[in-house]
Amino acid sequence: MKKVGLKDIAEHVGVSIALVSYVLNGQAEIKQVSKDNAQKIKAAAELLNYRPNQIAKSLKMHKTHTIGLVVADINYRFSTGITRAIEAEAKKANYTVLFGSSNENEDTFAELVNVLINRQVDGLILVPVENSQDQIKMLQKAEIPFVLIDRNFPEITTNHIALDNYKAAYIATAYLIKQGHKRIAFINYDTNMFHLHERNRGYLEALKDNNIAFDEDWLQQINSNNRVGDIDQSLDKILNLDQPCDAVFFATDTLAINGLKYLNKIKAKVPQDISVLSFDESEAFELFYNLVTHLRQPVEAMGKAAVDTLLELINHSKINKQISLESDLIVGQSCRE
Amino acid sequence: MKKVGLKDIAEHVGVSIALVSYVLNGQAEIKQVSKDNAQKIKAAAELLNYRPNQIAKSLKMHKTHTIGLVVADINYRFSTGITRAIEAEAKKANYTVLFGSSNENEDTFAELVNVLINRQVDGLILVPVENSQDQIKMLQKAEIPFVLIDRNFPEITTNHIALDNYKAAYIATAYLIKQGHKRIAFINYDTNMFHLHERNRGYLEALKDNNIAFDEDWLQQINSNNRVGDIDQSLDKILNLDQPCDAVFFATDTLAINGLKYLNKIKAKVPQDISVLSFDESEAFELFYNLVTHLRQPVEAMGKAAVDTLLELINHSKINKQISLESDLIVGQSCRE
DNA sequence: TCATTTGCTTTAATCGTTTAAAGTGATAGC
DNA sequence: GCTATCACTTTAAACGATTAAAGCAAATGA
Numbered sequence: 001m002k003k004v005g006l007k008d009i010a011e012h013v014g015v016s017i018a019l020v021s022y023v024l025n026g027q028a029e030i031k032q033v034s035k036d037n038a039q040k041i042k043a044a045a046e047l048l049n050y051r052p053n054q055i056a057k058s059l060k061m062h063k064t065h066t067i068g069l070v071v072a073d074i075n076y077r078f079s080t081g082i083t084r085a086i087e088a089e090a091k092k093a094n095y096t097v098l099f100g101s102s103n104e105n106e107d108t109f110a111e112l113v114n115v116l117i118n119r120q121v122d123g124l125i126l127v128p129v130e131n132s133q134d135q136i137k138m139l140q141k142a143e144i145p146f147v148l149i150d151r152n153f154p155e156i157t158t159n160h161i162a163l164d165n166y167k168a169a170y171i172a173t174a175y176l177i178k179q180g181h182k183r184i185a186f187i188n189y190d191t192n193m194f195h196l197h198e199r200n201r202g203y204l205e206a207l208k209d210n211n212i213a214f215d216e217d218w219l220q221q222i223n224s225n226n227r228v229g230d231i232d233q234s235l236d237k238i239l240n241l242d243q244p245c246d247a248v249f250f251a252t253d254t255l256a257i258n259g260l261k262y263l264n265k266i267k268a269k270v271p272q273d274i275s276v277l278s279f280d281e282s283e284a285f286e287l288f289y290n291l292v293t294h295l296r297q298p299v300e301a302m303g304k305a306a307v308d309t310l311l312e313l314i315n316h317s318k319i320n321k322q323i324s325l326e327s328d329l330i331v332g333q334s335c336r337e
Numbered sequence: 338m339k340k341v342g343l344k345d346i347a348e349h350v351g352v353s354i355a356l357v358s359y360v361l362n363g364q365a366e367i368k369q370v371s372k373d374n375a376q377k378i379k380a381a382a383e384l385l386n387y388r389p390n391q392i393a394k395s396l397k398m399h400k401t402h403t404i405g406l407v408v409a410d411i412n413y414r415f416s417t418g419i420t421r422a423i424e425a426e427a428k429k430a431n432y433t434v435l436f437g438s439s440n441e442n443e444d445t446f447a448e449l450v451n452v453l454i455n456r457q458v459d460g461l462i463l464v465p466v467e468n469s470q471d472q473i474k475m476l477q478k479a480e481i482p483f484v485l486i487d488r489n490f491p492e493i494t495t496n497h498i499a500l501d502n503y504k505a506a507y508i509a510t511a512y513l514i515k516q517g518h519k520r521i522a523f524i525n526y527d528t529n530m531f532h533l534h535e536r537n538r539g540y541l542e543a544l545k546d547n548n549i550a551f552d553e554d555w556l557q558q559i560n561s562n563n564r565v566g567d568i569d570q571s572l573d574k575i576l577n578l579d580q581p582c583d584a585v586f587f588a589t590d591t592l593a594i595n596g597l598k599y600l601n602k603i604k605a606k607v608p609q610d611i612s613v614l615s616f617d618e619s620e621a622f623e624l625f626y627n628l629v630t631h632l633r634q635p636v637e638a639m640g641k642a643a644v645d646t647l648l649e650l651i652n653h654s655k656i657n658k659q660i661s662l663e664s665d666l667i668v669g670q671s672c673r674e
Numbered sequence: 675t676c677a678t679t680t681g682c683t684t685t686a687a688t689c690g691t692t693t694a695a696a697g698t699g700a701t702a703g704c
Numbered sequence: 705g706c707t708a709t710c711a712c713t714t715t716a717a718a719c720g721a722t723t724a725a726a727g728c729a730a731a732t733g734a
Contacts, residue, residue: 396720
């Protein structure tokens with residue numbers, strides 16, 4: 001059973017290809033196609049089970065009605081959330097999402113972006129990885145519509161949607177202080193990504209504003225290549241200081257999960273021995289014996305904003321939007337009361 | 338900066354489009370293009386930052402080098418695992434993956450499949466949803482290469498890759514029996530999907546083979562529309578029988594997670610009050626105070642087998658493969674020893 | 675010297691659509 | 705009776721690539 005095209009329908013009905021195209025694109029009225037032919041064409045399309053070849057259509061129209069999405073790692077809870085939100089929003093506008101995961105790798109990221117461009121996506125939504133500035137600049141030079149989400153580079157002016165990471169970290173730290181903590185550790189990745197630096201800044205600023213003298217052993221920077229081992233060491237460190245920490249704030253859900261596993265292992269009780277607070281959400285937080293207090297990112301809103309912005313960009317070209325969103329502090333029982 | 342095509346390069350160098358195409362497709366040798374021109378063309382392509390228009394190429398070649406993937410729900414751990422595996426495997430063969438999530442909805446599933454076909458994917462990898470038999474038959478009639486994973490319909494002969502669900506459930510149940518359990522509940526969805534029925538069958542058969550008289554209150558069927566409430570009720574039921582169950586086996590990770598939340602809520606201790614075993618994997622299982630004993634599905638192998646089978650189908654057409662895989666029982670501390 | 679071969683390049687059709695523009699026969703207006 | 709309009713329909717040129725087939729000098733052979 002070979003593919004049926006406009007030609008087959010045209011032959012079947014005995015009219016030209018153009019007429020078929022008009023009818024099937026809802027232009028029967030305006031092109032004044034006779035009711036009789038319109039009727040026959042529709043029937044034939046149905047009968048032959050015609051499916052328009054989007055590839056041909058895209059080629060002609062210079063529009064694929066597709067947007068490309070590159071997330072940092074499909075295994076992150078954040079990624080699945082944002083993917084879902086973006087898909088749903090895109091569908092409303094009749095766009096399909098072409099999707100890839102860079103696995104936080106610079107080369108994979110570049111390759112994915114390239115593949116998507118070659119497939120003529122109308123625009124891109126990207127969660128950029130560390131050191132991908134050149135790729136971003138390339139996109140700007142090539143005038144390809146794109147928006148960054150979750151992360152951005154302060155030195156490059158882009159359309160982006162991200163959490164106010166500084167504020168979120170500030171609020172979380174302030175919350176721990178309000179709960180009576182005086183020695184709060186912050187475990188973050190050792191990275192040069194701006195959004196994670198902002199979290200450091202929020203943490204530090206909150207300490208300062210509350211007159212807590214920061215001890216640099218409190219800020220632990222994890223090498224993402226040796227995550228598990230490093231987190232264990234970091235926790236050992238902050239728990240065995242002369243003045244041990246009584247709270248720990250994890251900069252991401254992955255850090256928190258690995259950290260909590262270790263705390264379980266060494267039988268440290270949360271929050272009796274140490275309070276725990278984490279960025280992001282995770283199903284695992286709910287199964288921990290005490291719901292882990294965490295900062296929930298508004299993924300739905302983020303996805304919607306990203307798609308909306310991108311579509312504006314695609315349709316009316318020049319706009320410049322930097323959207324900053326706020327997180328919710330979900331209070332569980334993992335912090336001292 | 339408008340898009341550069343073969344034409345632009347041709348004009349820049351002062352040769353025909355054909356020559357450019359030959360060179361950039363590595364046919365310089367066989368088409369005996371002069372070294373001089375070949376050199377200039379490559380240089381110009383580089384200089385002008387040429388990117389082949391895959392859409393045009395696909396139209397001409399009747400091949401998109403794209404495979405479509407429809408998962409049941411991007412939020413499932415299984416989905417992200419399988420997606421990653423399929424992407425990695427597809428990339429090796431220079432295929433891109435176009436991806437969608439049906440959210441277990443029949444109509445969304447049909448729509449996604451259609452969108453993918455219209456985009457001329459070379460083949461499909463599908464996790465079919467309940468009642469999607471007609472879609473599958475349609476694909477067969479249209480002779481579109483596809484393979485099913487995770488689930489299949491016994492009444493339709495298809496290429497598929499799936500776990501031996503019967504065996505997995507049997508092994509898990511037998512394990513619980515070996516640990517001394519005599520009253521084992523099984524919580525499954527109320528569904529007509531074959532793979533979940535197979536899990537029921539494995540559970541029942543294991544009881545029978547071990548001379549345990551099955552009590553029909555032990556098999557709880559959850560309506561997926563009211564998952565949370567139903568699970569709570571089911572657990573209440575099995576814990577409050579005249580002869581309460583001392584073990585519960587969840588048919589999926591989502592069921593287990595919700596079940597464990599409820600067990601936490603009513604302060605039932607695992608495994609002291611009740612042993613717990615679950616199908617699938619979840620990050621959350623590791624954060625539960627006792628690692629939840631579970632059946633791990635071989636997603637990597639599954640993804641690889643799916644891509645390999647599909648590519649065979651695409652290239653050499655007629656084959657018929659039903660691949661059955663085995664799960665691993667990961668023993669944690671959630672079952673009585 | 676003329677025909678053939680060699681080495682390289684161009685021409686032009688094609689993929690399945692879209693859509694201006696042109697074509698056609700009937701009817702209406704003057 | 706001649707032109708204009710109307711109500712349709714077809715023609716044909718794109719879109720950006722691929723690739724047989726044809727074209728064209730220069731070199732070689734007889």
